[in-house]
Amino acid sequence: AQKITQTQPGMFVQEKEAVTLDCTYDTSDPSYGLFWYKQPSSGEMIFLIYQGSYDQQNATEGRYSLNFQKARKSANLVISASQLGDSAMYFCAMREPKVMGNMLTFGGGTRLMVKP
Amino acid sequence: DAGITQSPRHKVTETGTPVTLRCHQTENHRYMYWYRQDPGHGLRLIHYSYGVKDTDKGEVSDGYSVSRSKTEDFLLTLESATSSQTSVYFCAISESGGPYEQYFGPGTRLTVT
Numbered sequence: 293a294q295k296i297t298q299t300q301p302g303m304f305v306q307e308k309e310a311v312t313l314d315c316t317y318d319t320s321d322p323s324y325g326l327f328w329y330k331q332p333s334s335g336e337m338i339f340l341i342y343q344g345s346y347d348q349q350n351a352t353e354g355r356y357s358l359n360f361q362k363a364r365k366s367a368n369l370v371i372s373a374s375q376l377g378d379s380a381m382y383f384c385a386m387r388e389p390k391v392m393g394n395m396l397t398f399g400g401g402t403r404l405m406v407k408p
Numbered sequence: 409d410a411g412i413t414q415s416p417r418h419k420v421t422e423t424g425t426p427v428t429l430r431c432h433q434t435e436n437h438r439y440m441y442w443y444r445q446d447p448g449h450g451l452r453l454i455h456y457s458y459g460v461k462d463t464d465k466g467e468v469s470d471g472y473s474v475s476r477s478k479t480e481d482f483l484l485t486l487e488s489a490t491s492s493q494t495s496v497y498f499c500a501i502s503e504s505g506g507p508y509e510q511y512f513g514p515g516t517r518l519t520v521t
Contacts, residue, residue: 325508325509327509327510329512335496335514335515335517336512336514336515337451337498337500337512337515339509339510339511339512342508342509383450383451385451387508387510392453392456392464392466392467393439393441393456393457393458393464393466394439394502395441395453395456395466395467396441396443396451396453396500396510398450398451398452399450400448400449400450401450
């Protein structure tokens, strides 16, 4: 079974509008971390936001927020006021402390395209 | 930005030749990782290290070996490169073993002809 599922291979959003990128995860470990990374066309992996499984509040970092619904095992990324520079691949990832040196397990990614 | 460099950034090599990729960090982080990124597969873990001379296999370790003789350096070796190892290789570092973020290097694009 997939541990991280991103069901939207590609999405368009109009500049200045908000967009939600979906991510669902599967784990039986009560302690885990959820991450979002951005990969622009230049190829680097940029860390955006982190949510711990015990965190009571949704994480926010500037225009990025993580809509964490633990019971539904969902960790959607919300980007407010989209900018042209937000066009990129976005990866959701999970880290479980007891799995292979705390490796990150990645979803397949969502390509976001921001229209002017 | 986390101080992580990878060398080389691009390499083309022939099938059957050995190849070594280097990851260097200036953050003194304990954990280091090698991932590969392929279309349709996202990023997958090859090997990781949890300290000097302490390494272990990841999900896709066949055909790869690693070494870590110093905290700051983590080497990935393809003993005899194959075309299936054409990929983009990312090094990542993490400060601790808990559910904390990993920071990635810029990547190495390897082509095996």
